[in-house]
Amino acid sequence: MVPGLYERAGGPGARLRNLGAAYGMRRRRRRLLGRAFLKRRQLRAVVDRTPTLGPDDILAFATVRNEADRLPWFLDHHRRLGVTHFIFVDNDSDDGTGAFLSDQPDCSVWHTSHSYKLSRFGLDWITWLMIRHGHGRWCLVLDADELFIYPHWPTRPLSALTERLDQTGTPMMGALMLDLYPQGPVGDTAYRPRQDPLEILTHFDAGNYSIQVQRPMKNLWVQGGARARAFFGDEPRRAPTLQKVPLVRWHWRYVYVNSTHALLPPRLNRIYGEGETLSGVLLHTKFLDSIVKRSAEERLRQEHFANSDLYNSYYESLTQNPSLWCEASTPYRGWRALEGLGVMSRGDWV
Amino acid sequence: MRLGIVMLCHSALDRAAQVVRHWSDNGCPVVIHVDRKVPEDVYARFVDKIGDLPDVAVCDRIQCNWGDWSLVEATQLAASELLGTFPNLDYVLLTSGTCLPLRPVPELTTYLEDHRGVNFIESVTCEEVPWIQGGLGHERFTLRFPFSWKRTKRLFDAFVALQRRVGYKRKIPSGLVPHMGSQWWCLVREDLEAILNHHRRAEFDRYFKGVWIPDESYFQTLIRQVSDRIESRSLTLAKFDFQGRPHLFYDDHLELLRRSKCFLVRKVWPQADKLYDTFLSGDNTSWGDDEPEPGRIARICSSALERRVRGRPGLYMVGRFPRNDSEFIRTSARYAVFEGFGDLFENFPGWIERRTGFRCHGHLFAPERAEFADGAKLVSGALSDNAKLRDYNATGFLTNLLWNTRGRRQAFLYGPRDTKGVGGFIASDVNADVVVLTGAWAVRLFCENLPFAEARRRAAELQQREADHLKELRQSWARARVQVWSLADFLRNPSDNLDNIINDISPAPSRSVLQLPPMVDLRGFRQFLQNLKNEGMDPYLVGDLPPSQELRASNPAMP
Incomplete structure (x- = not known):
C-alpha cells in the first residue's frame, strides 16, 4: 500500500462494512430530518415573504444573533451576487437586528429564543425552513460573518454559476472558509456598519491548510489557517473545520450534518476529485473589532462548540486583542490571486 | 454575394430573435427551425417577434434530441426551405440560436466572396479526431445505437460491448468514407443542393439514422461526395469542456472574442448582455481583413481541460484531493532530501545553498520544531x-511547503530522529531526490557524550528506525531517486563522493564553492563504535570504517 493521503477502503468484508455504513448514514439523515420537524414549533414567523418566490430564485439562509453591524454589507454583497431572497432565523437579538431585517424587501424573518446549541447550532431550524422553501432551488447557507465568492464573481452572477453546476451535473459546490484579519491587533480598528469589511481585514494565511478525508461520509476535513496557527498550536486536532458546502441545489431529503461542513446523503460531499473542481471561498470576517467583546460573551454563553469548556483558552486569547498578522501573511487581492495561490479553483469554467 | 442562414433553436428564443434580426438587417435571408419541445406559447411569441422581418421564415418543427438523427433532419428541413424560397443564394451558413456573429456581416460576405466556391466545413476522418466523446470513433459508423447515451448510459455501453463481443458490423454504403467535424458549417449553395438532391439520398439517410451523433458526420461525410473544394475548418468557434459540452462565453470574454477575429462563436450565455449589445450593435466598422485566430481561446480552453482532469500537481485544496494510489506526482516541484549529512558536517544547509542555489532547510521534521x-x-x-x-499532518506540511515555495528548488535534512510518517511519502514521490548516509546518527551520538548505556540504547533505536526507512525507500511503489551510502564508504573519499552527489542532483552547481563543509571531529569515533560492538550492539549501517589514519588524510580540514 502506498503511504500517504487518502486510502481506499479495502480488504475482506469491505463491501459489507460499506453497506453497514450506508445504512447508518441513512438512519442518521432521517433522524436529523425528524429533529428539524420537531423543532419547527420553536420558530415564529416575523415577516414571511416566501409566497412570492419563483422556481429560479436563489435563496440564502442564515441564523443570526446581534449582527446589526455586519448585516448591511452582508446583504449588499450577496444581493450583488444575485441572491434573490434571504431567509433568516433571528436567535433573540437585542440590537435591532430583527427590525432591520424585517424592513428589507427581500428578507423573510423567523424568530426564536430557544438554544442555539441545542438546535445543532441553528441547523435544525434552518433545515426545517429549507424543507419548506429550499426544495428544488439553489440555496446558500451562510453565517452572518461569511461573504461568499467564487471564480469570476465580479463579472458573472450566481445564476451563471448555478447554471454551470446544473449543466455539469453537480448539485453542490465546496468552499474554503478563509479567515481574514487586519494588519495589527484585531480590536484596534473600529468597523462602521455598511463599510466593506475587507478594508480592515486585509490579510490571510495562504498555504498552511491540513486536509484529510473523513469516513464514513467521505467529506474533506480541512483545518489550519490563522486560527490553527495562532490559537491551536498545542492541540491542532481541535482547530476549527474550514471546508464548507454552502451552495446546494436543495432537496427536502438532504441534511447538513455539522454546520455546513458536511451533508447527507454522502455523495454531496464529493466536492473534490483527481483534478480541480470548481470551488469557491467564504471570506470569514470574524476578526473585526467586535470579536474582542463578543468572545467574552461567548465564553460565558458557551453556545458555540459542542464541548465548549475545551475552547476556553481560545476565547481567553481573543479577549486579549491579539494580532493574527505575521510577516508571512498574504494580502487579499481578489479572486484571481486566490486562484493562483490554489485557495480556490475555476476547474474548467473558463 | 448572398448569404442565407439556417438557424436551429432550442432555447433562449429572445436572444435567437435578436440574432435573426441582426442577420436580416444585413440582408441575409433566414430560415429557422425551432425544437418541438419548445412550448407552443413561447414559440408563438417568438414568431410574433420576428414577424415584421422580410426574408425570414420558420419551417416545420420536429422534436430534437441530442446525438440522434433529428438534428440532421431539422437541418435538412430548414435548408430545403431556404433553398426553395431564396433561389439566388451563393452560400448557406448553419448556425444555432445561441451562436453569436462577432465580425460585421459584410466582412463575412467579403471573406466568402474572396473564397468563392470553397466549402467551410470541418471534415476529418475518424482516425484524426482527438476530441471523441464516449471513446467511440469509427465505431459510430459501424455499430447500432438504439439506446440513448444521455438517459440510459448503462444500456448504451452494454449494447456497444455486446456488439463488439459478437463482432457485429454495419455495412457503410459503398463509396462513403466516414468523416467527422463540427456541426456548424458554411457551404456553397450548389454543393448543399447537391447533397440534398443526391440520387442516393434515401439510402444515405437510412444509413445515417443509425449512426451515433450524425449531426457531426452527415454533411461532413457527404460533402466529400459532391465537392473537392473543402476548407476543413468551421467559421464558428466552438470549444468543449471535459464532459463534451460546449463552453459558454460570458461578458468578461469580450476582449478575448474580439481579438480572436472569428466570424461566429458558439455558445454565448443568454444573459451576457454586454456581448449581445456589443456584437449586435449594427456597427459595421471593418475589423480589417485578418484571418480568424482562435489559437488563444483554444489554449485557454485546453489548459482549463488539463486543470479539470489532472489539476495542478502538488496542490491539495477544497476542490482537489487525489486518491493516493492514482498518481505519483504528489508534490509541486523537485526537491532534495539529505539524510545523515547534518550529523557529519557542520552547517551543511548553508553549504548546500552556496553550492547549489537551492533553498536548504535544516531538519524540517526535527522533534522540537521545523528548522x-x-x-x-x-x-x-x-x-x-x-x-x-x-x-x-506531516505530509500536508511538506506538500504545503513545496507548493508555497514553488519557483525555487527546496532541500532539507532528514534523519531517523525526525517525524516518521513522512518518510514513506517521500519515497513514493517522483519529485524527491534522496541521498542517505546510513549510520551517520552514530556520529551525532558520539559527539553528544551521553552516558554510555544511554548512547547504546539510542543507537539501537535509531538504527532500527533508519532500517525501517531504508526498507520504505526500496519498496516496489517507491518513485524517488535514491542514493544510499554507508557512512564508511562515504568517508573513504568524502570530497569526491559529495561532489558526485551534488552533480547528480543539481542542474548547475556553483564551481566557486569547491571546499568541503567543515566536518565534525572524528577522533575516537572508531573506538566509540567498537565500544558499542563490545556491548553487543552492532552498528551495521555505519559499515566498515577505514583506519583513522586514512580518515584524517582524506579530510584536510581535520586537525
Missing part, C-alpha cells in the same frame, strides 16, 4: 515551525 532556513519561525504561506501543527 526552516535562517531560523525562520514562519515561511511563506504562513506555514509555522510548530512541531505539533506540523506532525498533525
